[in-house]
Amino acid sequence: MRVASFLSVVAAAAFATPAAAAPASAQAGTAGCGKTQPLSNVYRGLTSSGRVRTYSVHLPDNYSETTPYPVVIGFHGSSSIGLFFEADTKLSEDRFSANKIMVYPDGVGGAWAGANYSSVSVDEDLQFVTDLLADLRGEFCADDARIYATGMSSGGGFVNTIACSGAVGGEFAAFAPASGSFYTDNDALHASCAPARSPLPVLEVHGGSDGSVHYDGGEGEGGTEPAISTWLGWWAQRNGCDDAGKKVEDSFGGDVHHTTWTCGGTEGALQHWKVDDMGHCWASTEINFSQVAAGELPTHIQASQIIMDFFDQFTKP
Ligand SMILES: *[C@@H]1O[C@H](CO)[C@@H](O)[C@H](O)[C@H]1NC(C)=O
Numbered sequence: 001m002r003v004a005s006f007l008s009v010v011a012a013a014a015f016a017t018p019a020a021a022a023p024a025s026a027q028a029g030t031a032g033c034g035k036t037q038p039l040s041n042v043y044r045g046l047t048s049s050g051r052v053r054t055y056s057v058h059l060p061d062n063y064s065e066t067t068p069y070p071v072v073i074g075f076h077g078s079s080s081i082g083l084f085f086e087a088d089t090k091l092s093e094d095r096f097s098a099n100k101i102m103v104y105p106d107g108v109g110g111a112w113a114g115a116n117y118s119s120v121s122v123d124e125d126l127q128f129v130t131d132l133l134a135d136l137r138g139e140f141c142a143d144d145a146r147i148y149a150t151g152m153s154s155g156g157g158f159v160n161t162i163a164c165s166g167a168v169g170g171e172f173a174a175f176a177p178a179s180g181s182f183y184t185d186n187d188a189l190h191a192s193c194a195p196a197r198s199p200l201p202v203l204e205v206h207g208g209s210d211g212s213v214h215y216d217g218g219e220g221e222g223g224t225e226p227a228i229s230t231w232l233g234w235w236a237q238r239n240g241c242d243d244a245g246k247k248v249e250d251s252f253g254g255d256v257h258h259t260t261w262t263c264g265g266t267e268g269a270l271q272h273w274k275v276d277d278m279g280h281c282w283a284s285t286e287i288n289f290s291q292v293a294a295g296e297l298p299t300h301i302q303a304s305q306i307i308m309d310f311f312d313q314f315t316k317p
């Protein structure tokens with residue numbers, strides 16, 4: 001009896017605290033503001049579409065439960081898990097994300113929907129993103145206007161699937177797939193891609209020598225992929241970009257090409273980095289697993305820095 005009433009007091013206090021401590025700031029802090037987080041690395045599970053799904057979170061050093069932080073969700077490549085993507089990209093290191101909440105979800109069976117080898121439907125994985133966002137908002141102090149998605153290979157492809165989904169994609173401020181395998185929304189008129197708004201900021205990084213997700217498109221591991229230039233053309237159209245006025249900057253002896261479009265008056269709302277001699281990996285100036293796996297060496301550019309700098313420029317209107 002005593003224990004029970006003690007517990008009910010604790011429970012009442014636990015439920016009362018977040019609401020009472022919620023900041024009255026003008027920033028769009030989520031319900032998780034006010035909840036203390038004793039650990040900087042958190043592994044969480046939730047049930048989505050009747051299935052247990054998992055994800056890991058890396059919080060900023062000295063996380064303050066009253067500061068709404070930007071959130072970056074990183075989707076791993078095929079046959080992988082979130083923790084591997086985190087280690088490979090080094091995205092949780094302070095130099096890239098000191099003031100961000102980093103989130104790394106796990107795909108079912110190491111895969112994301114859209115690839116023909118995935119065992120879940122696109123609708124189910126999109127529902128998982130919705131449920132993940134709800135869980136994040138309730139647990140952590142997130143800036144609702146600054147939620148971003150990046151991903152590698154099939155994870156990059158899934159980032160495009162999210163961007164093309166009005167309901168889920170509308171929750172994000174910007175998207176950055178790398179070495180993306182774009183299996184969905186490739187129908188003849190690509191009309192199934194229905195972004196929430198225009199322009200929707202998108203940046204892609206791709207190797208010109210990618211032997212898995214060919215720059216010129218074709219048959220990939222999990223389906224047919226468009227040529228990257230074709231795919232960029234679709235986004236230029238959706239985003240209302242001035243295609244004639246796009247700027248191309250070549251560097252590193254002509255190996256690296258950075259293309260920037262101005263879309264609906266927003267400079268850089270569509271961007272592309274192509275590295276001619278790079279294969280299928282996460283672009284980095286430092287050696288890492290995905291490079292080793294692809295028989296690659298470090299390259300000229302650091303995708304982790306480029307992508308975080310890109311995200312910093314955009315807030316959800
Ligand atoms: C976190 O706090 C410690 C101790 O106050 C300080 O030395 C460190 O620089 C802080 N880290 C960041 C990223 O602000």
Ligand SMILES: *[C@@H]1O[C@H](CO)[C@@H](O)[C@H](O)[C@H]1NC(C)=O
Pocket residue numbers: 116117219220221222223224
């Ligand atoms: C997936 O698509 C690729 C490319 O079109 C094809 O070669 C492969 O056989 C397909 N696999 C399955 C399981 O359908």
Ligand SMILES: CC(=O)N[C@H]1CO[C@H](CO)[C@@H](O)[C@@H]1O
Pocket residue numbers: 087088090287288289292
């Ligand atoms: C193969 C390799 O160099 N892997 C490195 C990738 O990055 C992580 C995190 O910095 C290192 O711990 C690995 O050694």
